[in-house]
Amino acid sequence: MAEPSSPSRDGVDKLVDKFRAGLDISAEDLASCPSDTFVRPSEETYKRPPHQRVFVNRPLRLDKIDWFGFDMDYTLAVYKPEYEEVSYNLIMDRLVQMGYPAEIKTLPYDPLFAVRGLFLDKELGNFLKIDSFGNIIRVLHAKTILEKSDVAKLYPSMMIRSDEIDKRYYLLNTLFNIPEACVFAHLIQFFEGRRDATSVPSSGAEEEHDTFVPAGQDVIRTEAMDIYFKNLWADIRESTDWCHLYTFKSTVVADMSKYLVKTPKLAEFLDTLRKNNRKTFLLTNSPWGYTNSVMSFLLDDEKPGEYKSWLDYFDYVIVDAAKPYFFAQGNTLREVDVHTGRLKISRVEGGGAKVYSGGSIAKFEKLANITNGSGVLYVGDHIFSDVRISKKKHGWRTFLVVPELEKELATWLDPETQKYHRELVTLHRVKAAIYRDFTAESKNPPDLKRIRKSIHQSALRKDDKFNAFFGSLFGSGLQSSFFAMQVQRYADLYAPQYYALLHYPLWYTFSAEPNLQPHEVYI
Numbered sequence: 315m316a317e318p319s320s321p322s323r324d325g326v327d328k329l330v331d332k333f334r335a336g337l338d339i340s341a342e343d344l345a346s347c348p349s350d351t352f353v354r355p356s357e358e359t360y361k362r363p364p365h366q367r368v369f370v371n372r373p374l375r376l377d378k379i380d381w382f383g384f385d386m387d388y389t390l391a392v393y394k395p396e397y398e399e400v401s402y403n404l405i406m407d408r409l410v411q412m413g414y415p416a417e418i419k420t421l422p423y424d425p426l427f428a429v430r431g432l433f434l435d436k437e438l439g440n441f442l443k444i445d446s447f448g449n450i451i452r453v454l455h456a457k458t459i460l461e462k463s464d465v466a467k468l469y470p471s472m473m474i475r476s477d478e479i480d481k482r483y484y485l486l487n488t489l490f491n492i493p494e495a496c497v498f499a500h501l502i503q504f505f506e507g508r509r510d511a512t513s514v515p516s517s518g519a520e521e522e523h524d525t526f527v528p529a530g531q532d533v534i535r536t537e538a539m540d541i542y543f544k545n546l547w548a549d550i551r552e553s554t555d556w557c558h559l560y561t562f563k564s565t566v567v568a569d570m571s572k573y574l575v576k577t578p579k580l581a582e583f584l585d586t587l588r589k590n591n592r593k594t595f596l597l598t599n600s601p602w603g604y605t606n607s608v609m610s611f612l613l614d615d616e617k618p619g620e621y622k623s624w625l626d627y628f629d630y631v632i633v634d635a636a637k638p639y640f641f642a643q644g645n646t647l648r649e650v651d652v653h654t655g656r657l658k659i660s661r662v663e664g665g666g667a668k669v670y671s672g673g674s675i676a677k678f679e680k681l682a683n684i685t686n687g688s689g690v691l692y693v694g695d696h697i698f699s700d701v702r703i704s705k706k707k708h709g710w711r712t713f714l715v716v717p718e719l720e721k722e723l724a725t726w727l728d729p730e731t732q733k734y735h736r737e738l739v740t741l742h743r744v745k746a747a748i749y750r751d752f753t754a755e756s757k758n759p760p761d762l763k764r765i766r767k768s769i770h771q772s773a774l775r776k777d778d779k780f781n782a783f784f785g786s787l788f789g790s791g792l793q794s795s796f797f798a799m800q801v802q803r804y805a806d807l808y809a810p811q812y813y814a815l816l817h818y819p820l821w822y823t824f825s826a827e828p829n830l831q832p833h834e835v836y837i
Contacts, residue, residue: 326740330747338764339744344737364723365810366817370824372806374691374711377821381684382587385637385694386598388489389715389812391608392575397566399423400573402493404561408553409497421500427457428495429784430718431797433474434484437532439502439543440468441495442483443784446799448473451790454783456502484547488696489717494554498547505534505541563604570611579813581616584627590820595630595682597640597692599699602633602655602671625652625668630682634671637696641703644674647681675708693812697797702804714805715812718787723810725780734776738792741769 325347329339384390402423410416433442440460443452450472453460466472479485486495534541566573587594598605613624621627636645648657650669657671662681670681684690687709694700695715705712716722725731745765769791777785788798801808807824809815818824 326743326747329740329744333744333748333765339741339768341737344740345733347740362817364727365720366814368713368807368809368814368818368824370807370826371802373826374806374824375821376691376818376823378689379592379691379711380689381593381595381682381691383595383597383690383692383710384812385692385696385700386596386600386605386608388695388717389693389700390580390596391612392577392717392811393489394573394575395425397573398425398489398493400565401490401557401562402496404557404565405494405497405550405553408556408561409501409549412549412553414501414549418501418504421504423493424457424496424500426781427499427783428486428492429781429787430486430489430491431787431795431800432486432495432784433479433796434486434495434498434547435482436484436544436547437482438468439498439546441499441784442469442474443790444474444796445790446794446796448476448796450474451793451795452784454499456499456506457783459783485698487698490554494550497550501546501550502534502543563600567604567607570608574608574611576612577813578616579816581613581621581627583813583816584613585617585620586816586820588627592820593629593682594627595632595678596628597632597635597637597678599635599637600633602650602652602669605631605633606652606655629668630678631669632671632673632678633669636672637699638703640673641675641708644677645672647671647673647677691806697800697804702800705804705806711806712804713812713815714801714808715810716787716801716808717810719808720810722780722787725786728779731776731779734772734779737772738769738776741765741772742792745769 329343329347332339332343387393403419406419406421410419428441431443433444434440435442439455441454442450445451450465450469453465453468460468474483486492532543534543584594596605596609600608609624613621613627625631632640633650639645647662648671649660649662650656650671651658652669662670662677673681678684679687688711690710691713692700692710693713693715695717697714701712701714745762748760748762748765773791777790780786787795788801789795794802
């Protein structure tokens with residue numbers, strides 16, 4: 315078996331020799347180290363540029379897919395950055411209505427702060443980035459990056475147990491979570507920045523702070539009130555849910571061109587599916603009125619000679635689906651009167667109507683006469699509600715829309731990012747090579763402080779190219795993130811947008827790269 319692509323053994327050995335001689339390994343040494351590790355294949359390797367490609371975790375044959383299903387929000391309905399900002403402002407407005415000080419409305423939205431896949435610690439007001447094994451990569455208290463020594467005091471095991479998710483920790487899985495995460499961080503900064511603020515550490519003793527420093531406390535005490543992080547987050551979640559019911563949707567409908575991306579690619583893609591005898595369905599948690607307004611805006615004037623209404627692009631439409639509950643026992647399936655929006659009290663049978671409310675996957679598959687889950691490709695943006703449950707429990711094939719991937723790809727292909735990545739790969743190879751010749755009889759372990767410091771610095775430089783607070787959505791340094799693990803585990807395919815499929819024929823076979831185990835790789 316051929317040796318995997320890596321920095322040349324001769325080049326690594328020269329750096330090892332330099333290390334053993336007590337000399338520092340410079341950036342110039344790393345840059346000059348011969349390497350056949352190429353961060354990306356040449357442009358000629360693929361027929362499509364990166365932003366048009368579909369990325370593959372598991373092989374999938376499109377000619378075996380009979381049904382294409384779609385989520386709406388952040389999947390077919392792509393929101394502009396203005397939507398996140400207005401969501402943030404509406405959440406703040408609601409919090410003021412609930413009794414929070416009016417001054418919080420002056421705190422501006424920061425679109426560069428939060429990323430998906432973070433763990434929000436409801437007890438201590440922290441944001442945690444976790445690797446694919448549950449180990450803590452980075453912790454921020456509000457928007458302050460904590461030193462590793464402080465992190466170790468707060469989280470002695472330096473990892474998150476799976477049974478703590480949804481109890482102590484809230485997982486930011488969806489793009490709807492980004493504005494409320496920013497609200498949480500800004501409110502913590504706001505209250506901790508007050509001159510009358512004191513912290514209450516786990517010991518119970520109060521400490522006054524000119525500049526607030528997190529001490530493992532779960533409450534901020536001011537002259538007017540005690541603010542527990544858990545309660546603060548609960549208020550933000552309640553405010554967000556209220557806004558979803560009463561203000562978010564009405565704001566979008568009032569000015570859809572401001573908040574929604576309208577593209578002819580949607581009609582083109584759905585038309586391609588229809589003309590190739592594929593069946594389609596829309597499965598969304600949004601109510602009928604909002605769904606009808608959004609989809610009419612996106613589709614009704616695209617192909618007026620062929621499709622009288624946006625509904626003609628779909629075989630079935632299910633609103634108020636309540637995913638992920640839909641993929642379990644679900645609710646009663648009821649027909650929607652598309653003219654009044656009212657739900658009909660009648661037995662649901664196949665044929666006739668195409669718009670329904672609620673239901674479950676079992677009821678829908680019976681209605682649509684779907685007998686083989688592997689013949690369904692469901693496209694959505696939410697790892698848990700759209701992808702994980704539909705695949706794990708029902709065998710649907712899955713396509714995850716990752717809008718952030720467009721920026722991630724551009725950053726990944728930046729020559730400076732590639733330079734830092736090559737440095738990291740080379741440094742890790744050097745570290746491994748230093749240990750390579752040790753045996754059980756070896757007495758003195760090597761001092762790797764300088765190597766580890768260089769690895770840490772290169773990782774930070776690479777991470778900062780993606781996001782100054784949390785690095786890449788998919789990892790940190792050479793570590794894969796918890797988000798990346800979920801994508802790899804539950805998404806058969808993924809891409810920045812659903813219309814990447816337009817660049818492939820509907821008989822195409824997506825092939826995954828072979829994944830060798832460590833014992834199968836020649837080292």
